[in-house]
Amino acid sequence: MTDRIEVAAAELRPLLEEFIVWARTNAPDSSPELVGPAALWHRISFSSHVGTWTRADVRGVMIEQMPKVVDDPDAAADGMASALDAYLTFLSKTGRLSDRSDSLADLLGELSDLEEEFIDLMEDLIGEEEDDDGDDEGEDEEGGDLGDFEPFADRLADLDTIRLSPDTELAEAARAVPLIAKARDLSVWVGTGRRVGEETLLSEAEVGEALDVIGLPRPEAGEDVPQLWNIWNLAVDLEFIEPDGEDTVSVDEDTAGWPFDDDEDVLDAWMLGLHSVDYGDPELQDDDLTMALSGLTRGLLIRLLLAGGARELDGLRAELAEAAADIDELGAEAWTAAAEHYGDPLAPVLDWLVGYGMVSVSGDVALTPLGMEGVVHLADDADIEVDARPAIESMSALDLLTLSAELPEDEADAEFAAWMELREPAQAAAELLDAAAEDDNDALVRVQAASVVGTLGEAAVPAWQEALNHPALRPYAATHLSQLEVPDAPEPTQDDTHWLILDMWTISAGLGRAEFVSSLRDIGPDLLNNLLEVIWKIPHAHVEELLDLISQVHPDKQVAKAAKRALFKARSTSS
Numbered sequence: 343m344t345d346r347i348e349v350a351a352a353e354l355r356p357l358l359e360e361f362i363v364w365a366r367t368n369a370p371d372s373s374p375e376l377v378g379p380a381a382l383w384h385r386i387s388f389s390s391h392v393g394t395w396t397r398a399d400v401r402g403v404m405i406e407q408m409p410k411v412v413d414d415p416d417a418a419a420d421g422m423a424s425a426l427d428a429y430l431t432f433l434s435k436t437g438r439l440s441d442r443s444d445s446l447a448d449l450l451g452e453l454s455d456l457e458e459e460f461i462d463l464m465e466d467l468i469g470e471e472e473d474d475d476g477d478d479e480g481e482d483e484e485g486g487d488l489g490d491f492e493p494f495a496d497r498l499a500d501l502d503t504i505r506l507s508p509d510t511e512l513a514e515a516a517r518a519v520p521l522i523a524k525a526r527d528l529s530v531w532v533g534t535g536r537r538v539g540e541e542t543l544l545s546e547a548e549v550g551e552a553l554d555v556i557g558l559p560r561p562e563a564g565e566d567v568p569q570l571w572n573i574w575n576l577a578v579d580l581e582f583i584e585p586d587g588e589d590t591v592s593v594d595e596d597t598a599g600w601p602f603d604d605d606e607d608v609l610d611a612w613m614l615g616l617h618s619v620d621y622g623d624p625e626l627q628d629d630d631l632t633m634a635l636s637g638l639t640r641g642l643l644i645r646l647l648l649a650g651g652a653r654e655l656d657g658l659r660a661e662l663a664e665a666a667a668d669i670d671e672l673g674a675e676a677w678t679a680a681a682e683h684y685g686d687p688l689a690p691v692l693d694w695l696v697g698y699g700m701v702s703v704s705g706d707v708a709l710t711p712l713g714m715e716g717v718v719h720l721a722d723d724a725d726i727e728v729d730a731r732p733a734i735e736s737m738s739a740l741d742l743l744t745l746s747a748e749l750p751e752d753e754a755d756a757e758f759a760a761w762m763e764l765r766e767p768a769q770a771a772a773e774l775l776d777a778a779a780e781d782d783n784d785a786l787v788r789v790q791a792a793s794v795v796g797t798l799g800e801a802a803v804p805a806w807q808e809a810l811n812h813p814a815l816r817p818y819a820a821t822h823l824s825q826l827e828v829p830d831a832p833e834p835t836q837d838d839t840h841w842l843i844l845d846m847w848t849i850s851a852g853l854g855r856a857e858f859v860s861s862l863r864d865i866g867p868d869l870l871n872n873l874l875e876v877i878w879k880i881p882h883a884h885v886e887e888l889l890d891l892i893s894q895v896h897p898d899k900q901v902a903k904a905a906k907r908a909l910f911k912a913r914s915t916s917s
Contacts, residue, residue: 354381354392356538359578360585361432368435369428373421377429380422383407393438395430397452404456409463419464423457436588488665489620489637491724494644499727501648504718507711508736509605515712516612517601521697522580524556524573525615526600529582529593531555538589543574572621572694579615615698616716619643622694624680624687634676635666639691643709643717646701647728652708659688734760739770739777743787758794767801775809782814783883785848792818803828813881817841837880843873844882851884851891859895867898874901878908879915886912 358378365374380403385392387407388399404426412418427450433439434446443449491498506512516522531552539545544552553560553570561567577583582600586592602608622639626632641662646653666673680687695701700713709717718730732741734757742761746754762770778784778791792815795802803826809819810832817838823831850861862870878889889912892905 351382353539354378354385355543356585356589356591357381357392357438359591360436360588361429363585364432364436365428369424369431372425372428373417374425374428376418376422376425379411379413380404380408380426381429383411391440391442393433393440393443395433395439395443395449397444397448400426400449400452401456404453404460405463408460409467412464412467415464415467419461419468422464423453423460427453438588487637487641488635488662488669489640489644491640491644491721491726494648495726497648498644498721499729501650501728504714504728504730505733506715506718506730508733509609510736512612512712512715513605513608515699515710516608519612519697519699519712521573521576521618521694522600522612522615524697525577525580525582526597528552528556528573529577529597532577532583532591532593534592535586535590536592538591543571568625572618575621576615576618579618580611581614612699612712613719616719618698619695619700619716619720622691624676624684624690626676626679626683628679630672631676631679634670634672635680635687638662638666638687639694640720641665642688642691642695642707643700643713643720646707646709646713647717647721651714652706655688655703655705655707658707659686662688731757735764737761739773739791740780740787743774743777743790747786747790767798768804771795771798771802771805772808775805775815779809779812779815785845785884786852788814788818789845789849792822796822800826807831814841814883836876840873840877840880841882844877844880844885844888847888848884851888855895858891859897862892862896862901867901870896870901871904874904874908878912886916 358374358381361377362374365372381392384395384399384403384407388402389395404422408418408422412422430439430446430449430453439446444452549567549570550560552574553567556570556573558567558569574583582594582597583591584594596602600611602611619639620637624632624635624638626635642658645658645661663674663677666677670676677687684690692701692703692707695713696703698712698716700710700716702708702710718728721728731737731745737745742757746757749757765773774791774795778788781787795805796818803823806819806823806826807828809815810823817834820832820834820838821842824833847858847861851858865873874889874892878885886909889905889909893902893909896902896905
């Protein structure tokens, strides 16, 4: 079975890569990554040709096979039907749906008929997982696989604040990542319009050439070369290699330029390849044993993060061996098999993570700055809360304002204090107001910036004077310059006051209906009615939506009517 899976997977890989690219434009709401297992088991169990699909095949794949192999039943319930719909449509649109297939309409009709039954099967699996979680409640290591973040969610949330390195340092480290350089070299070797076969991506001669290009030893006759395919897949993840028509792939025109000059482009590329950490998991001859160690690389990263970034290797190895045995009944056997195959079950894990610039290894295993950045992103992808913030010295004014909006007041004050210690008050004022001017829609950032700059006194006068030229900041600038009694400063106008009110309403509306209604009641109906008579004239980004909201939620019918009249006038003026 292992050989059949490998052959089928090799045959499908270029097709699925092309499908993923096709889906970005033609089926953007689908989840094309869900199609892989369905296409694979269709090829293995139902058809010798990837383009031959019958209604019976659709039922067999969805109802018989997927419940046995699906990794995430929740995601499958949400997206498998639409993803397979997109895949079958792709096969038809690109001429790959063979004449022996049922019509596309019949296939999609069968898929639609099966969707509810499929969702029920996935919900049964979800229920079984929840029952298993309940049975093992309190066991921190329990999870879907060794790389599941969820069992560690509470401990990760309790970690001290993690300071991430500046982008310039991270980009410099990413430029030196060996695996990306190998992926580049492999991609450049692939060139333009390289044919890929039905049973294997490359011929035996091409495999030898590719291994030479990336500096890997040639195998003995008949031996597999998983390291080559992992680097090939990394090149695809990095978008260095892309499908280029039927049964061909080509190098992206920018690939040879790696490492790129622009820091942002470098980090974007590195992030595209971040999920390649899964390629570090041991690959064994027995598929079941391979699956028993699934997630091992992520599991190692999680434990390093929990330890503050570093662990002693022997202790880490022992903990992961125990976790493997606890999570899967084949875990202990798989660990032994990996030890026999690699010498150390963690050897492929560490080789890949070192190669991707994420860990260093001596007596300890330690996260590098890139590794810390990466594992924080992986936690975020898994919807796990980790308090990670940019380094103070690398934080822009906009980063500071955006972050502080989400922090308790005392923590936000501490962030502002630490940030302003690194610059003169006049410079801090200029940077904060420049950041506030970037987006006229963001009232919260504007109010925060004005509040902080308002504490800087006369040092902020030049920045306030410059802010007079920006309509969204002028009300704040005029108010503070007047308070500072700056000669020749403009007096705040009634329109300025109304702008400030609209900013505060925008913020309270963002906090929820109850907070918004409470802020309106604080004004009182008479004053509010007077405001509604004139405030609609202010060219504020949110004036229309605020008037509409007042008309819907204010308990006083007269105020609600006045808001509707004001909204009509605002819309008439804007049109």
